[in-house]
Amino acid sequence: MSSGDSLGDSTMQFGRETRDKYYLLHKEKTLVNHGSFGAVPRPVYEQRNTYIELMEYEPDAWFRWTVDDTMLKNRDRVAQFISCDPEDVVFVENVTEAINDVMWSLPLTKDDGVLVTSVGYHAINITATEVCKVRGATCHKVPLLFPLDSPGEILTPEAMVKLYADCINDHPDIKLVIVDHITSSSALLMPVKEIIKFCHSKGIEVLVDAAHAPGQIKIDMQDLDPDYYAGNMHKWCHTPRGCALLYIAKRNQNKMNPIRYSKFQYRNLWYRFTSQGTRDHTPYCCAIAGIDFLNMCGGLDKVTAYNTSLRDKAQELIATTWGTPILPVTKELTAPFMCLIMMPDKYHDCPQTDDVLDKIAHKIYKEYNVLTAVVSHQGRMFCRIGCNIYNTIEDYERLAKVVLEWDPRKHGL
Incomplete structure (x- = not known):
């Protein structure tokens, strides 16, 4: 495209x-379930096939020079799409990988706590639980309940923020809050900006699970100011599966590492995360095509x-x-x-x-x-x-x- x-x-x-x-x-x-795995539009599908053919036509040139230049152009477009500095965003295969990268990088101790929600995605809550188990930290959970048996009652954004605030005030050990931008199984658009603001007022970092957000809502990192933000591009941004973004605020980049180390480990954030050995990078190379398709619509x-x-x-x-x-x-x-x-x-x-x-x-x-x-x-x-x-x-x-x-x-x- x-x-x-x-x-x-x-x-x-x-x-x-x-x-x-x-x-x-x-x-x-x-x-009627686009939210799970998406569906790749023909122009994006064809663009990926073009890259696959180029990769097979000149494998050495592709992996040595072409793919990095192509991915960087796509990264810059994604940064523009989410209103952030290109140096603050990297590609990963999916949000589950991104959350694992962040969680295992954090220097949590037995005196620390992590906060998740009862409606969080299973893989993310499991990751938080296992990291806390290994580090001796405590995994707390916001009990997010719907008034299913109370006709006339309705859950509001203000009540949601209060649930987080009360839980944080009750557990002063919390160092990290994991919050969905849009929840998976309950399809809630969370009041993320307000939750981030409250957490930062308490000196707590925030990791946003935004698996369903890119392409479904407008994202402005400068306005949200999360510490970490992970979003899939394959659901509503029309890319092939295996293309996700991970935003890391500059203040946190020195302590972040991928769970897999490569020969680029001692280079900058981009190379540490994106150059993970020989693999198929073509989904990353189609981020521009996905955003272009959205604009074409x-x-x-x-x-x-x-x-x-x-x-x-x-x-x-x-x-x-x-x-x-x-x-x-x-x-x-x-x-x-x-x-x-x-x-x-x-x-x-x-x-x-x-x-x-x-x-x-x-x-x-x-x-x-x-x-x-x-x-x-x-x-x-x-x-x-x-x-x-x-x-x-x-x-x-x-x-x-x-x-x-x-x-x-x-x-x-």
């Missing part, structure tokens, strides 16, 4: 036309207008069809492109284990060709939907119908 494509395609019609023209998605299957504002409107319509349609509530949070706490709807009553008697949740999603997919995410909170089962520019309201009408039709009791669940 050339830089000229960033001017936008004024003729692009979101929905089925966009899906058919720009995506390789199976035409007989309905994907009319930019984040236009994409947000479509996806958020579709999210609201789909949420209302599904909740009405099932006769079930949505997650009781304010609009300000709802992710722009994702949301939750409680599943019909017949699903709540199922065991609320990860295996069962995955089995339900898998069986619905195999029988109806509809792919969604099924999650659990406080003993209730929810459907998490994602809305992207290739989706239409008919996709969610189909989802609503098949979830009502399918009966977990007939499958021994």
